[in-house]
Amino acid sequence: MSMIVGWSGTVREHHTEMTGHHTLRSTEEAVGDRLGGLNLDFEAMWAVSNIYRASTAIRNHLEQTVLRDTGLTWTGFVVMWVVWIWGESETRHVAKEAGIAKGTLTGVLKTLESHRYVRRAPNPADRRRVMVTLTSSGERLMRTLFPQFNQEEAFVVKELDSQRRRALAASLRVVVQHLEGTVRP
Template sequence: MPLDSLHLDAVSVVTNIYRVAQGLRNKMEREVLSTHGLSWTSFSILYDLWIWESVETKKLAELTAVSKATISNITKTLERKEFCYRKTDIRDRRITYVTITDKGKEIMEELYPQFHKGEIEIVSSLTVEEQKNVSEILRRVIRENKF
């Protein structure tokens, strides 16, 4: 591909989205999640369970954008920590639900305020209006690409 045919604005946007996403993930894992032995994905799963209480593994895979096999491995680890438990649907044994435990809820109630503080820090150089604009634009990219 000839260099003069590159869409540099598109390259810049995608590269910057990637760098922000990686930076956010690394910062949160290092400064917040590591104290509880959680990865970004395990926190994302626990967060979804905290919000919804019980979620089918297939839906968890969609929400966190990982494979069902990854969900299975991470939920096994979260089960060992007693943050959740898995239960097979009695009507259809192919369906498994993951449910947060009281211990999982306690961890999230302790962890989320620290996590939210990190979210605020990451965008602190932007005005509220800029934050709304960035959010709106990113939602449009997500929607149009069905992410």
């Protein structure tokens, strides 16, 4: 357990085991015991499993620190990030960029609208389509929040030197580009 400073400046206890009640080591040992006799690509399994566990731990950490006092969920933050970076966008594009279903986006946008962070309006070129934009308070929140978010990103990878950070980013980029270029039946 360690102490962390939240977005609002409050100090609180933080439990470092964030991905469930089993540690990474105990999970790897249990998987090895259960699957050791199978003909599997264990290197691929460990790589993908660690990507998943790392992303879950990072998401949990950011939700419990930076996002905790904002009223934003992880998905709400991602939606706001997409609209902040790309500007006014159609809902179908926002959903795709955020990696969520359009139906999920509808609920997220309703919540974000209730906080007055986003605004929806019909697309003037095709009124059946809906455009999303950040409000001025949504813009202010992202300008204020993102530097703090980035500080936590730096905390997440602080055990990696600059060379290892670049290598990690490059390796993950290769995985993403491979999957973006792959069409499987």
